[in-house]
Amino acid sequence: MFKANDLFTFPESLPFAGVFTSELAPWEWVSRIRIALDGAELGAYQGEIPAGFQIEGAVYIHPSVQLPAFGSIQGPAYIAEGCELRPGVFIRGNVIAGAGCVLGNSCEFKNCLLLDKVQVPHFSYVGDSVLGNGAHLGAGVICSNLRLDQTEVPVQLPDGSRTTSGLRKLGALVGDAAEVGCNAVLNPGSILGRRALVMPSMAFRGTLGANTIAFTKDPIQTAPRMD
Numbered sequence: 684m685f686k687a688n689d690l691f692t693f694p695e696s697l698p699f700a701g702v703f704t705s706e707l708a709p710w711e712w713v714s715r716i717r718i719a720l721d722g723a724e725l726g727a728y729q730g731e732i733p734a735g736f737q738i739e740g741a742v743y744i745h746p747s748v749q750l751p752a753f754g755s756i757q758g759p760a761y762i763a764e765g766c767e768l769r770p771g772v773f774i775r776g777n778v779i780a781g782a783g784c785v786l787g788n789s790c791e792f793k794n795c796l797l798l799d800k801v802q803v804p805h806f807s808y809v810g811d812s813v814l815g816n817g818a819h820l821g822a823g824v825i826c827s828n829l830r831l832d833q834t835e836v837p838v839q840l841p842d843g844s845r846t847t848s849g850l851r852k853l854g855a856l857v858g859d860a861a862e863v864g865c866n867a868v869l870n871p872g873s874i875l876g877r878r879a880l881v882m883p884s885m886a887f888r889g890t891l892g893a894n895t896i897a898f899t900k901d902p903i904q905t906a907p908r909m910d
Contacts, residue, residue, distance in 0.1 A: 685840050687712055690858035690877060691815045694799040696763050696782035698723070703796070709856045709874070710838055710848045712813050716777050716796050720759040740776070762786075769804070781816075795826075795854070812854030821865035821883065826854035828871055836872040839890045848872060858893065880908055 688705035691712075699719040703712050725741035732738060736750050740758025744750075747764050754772040762768070765783040772786045775793040780786060784797045787804035795809045798816040803809060805822035812826045820826075829852055830836060836853040837845050855869040858876045863869065864883030875881065876893030891897050894908045 685709070689841075690856060690874070691798060691813065692859060694781050694816060696799055697761075697779065699779070709813065710850065710853055710872070712796060713794070713811050713850060713853060716779060716794055717759075719779065720761060720777060723759070723761055725759055725761070763799075794852075798859070810854050811850070811852045812856065814855075814857045815859035815861060815877070817860040818857045819862045820857075821863060821867070823866040824863045825868045826873075827868055828852045828854035830871050838872045838874065841876075841890055841892060863887075878908060 685708060686705060687707050687709040690709050693700050693703050702715050702719040723743060725743050728738045728742050728744060733750055733752050735753030737755045742756055742758045742760045744762045745764040748762055748766050748768060751768050751770040753770055754768065756774040757776045760774050760778045762780050763782045766780050767785045769788040771789040773791040775791060777794040778792045780797040781799040783800040785802045785804050786792060790803050790807045793810040796813045800817045801814045802819045807820050807824045809826045811828040836848050836850055838848050839845050853872050855873045858879060860877055861875040861879045863881045866883055867881050867885045867887060870886065870888035873887055874890040876891060878894045879891040880896045881887050882898040885897060887897055895905050896908050897903055897905050
């Protein structure tokens, strides 16, 4: 069985290990984001808010996090220690960010789980997705979360078979230390294994194994990652 711990190691920085259990399928973590936040100690933000920044709803923002001059957070949301929020960030509800994450300028986050030290620094969309520890999205990466026909998103397992996710909206499942090059699009239900790499400007779909590079546009080819 393909399990979440094939892609992710849940970090100690987040108090939700009982919700995001390792034996679940990785896409099942997406539907548990709201469950985790419903059980968290959230409330109205009590710190100083810059004039150009807006916070609505219940949130937890660690005291070490500095709010940028402008941007928006719609709760519920949980932002852990040492996160960097850059100008123009839009956190659109049901977002959990682990320690040391970068939520970048002009990036939108919606119903997503970012584990420790995730970097999404510039002009990206991350919706209905899980990004593993140390995962990095280059500038302009899009985690597409809705099929054009708006039907349930299937997922491809590592053995090449396909199964149902049970989700109409499912973005990307990006394993620990995986990387995605600038302006790439991860189609709904894409899965990247640990330390996998998608080259820039690709439209990727399916599942990419651990320590593997995906390159070229049509057809997609793969090779072992050697670094």
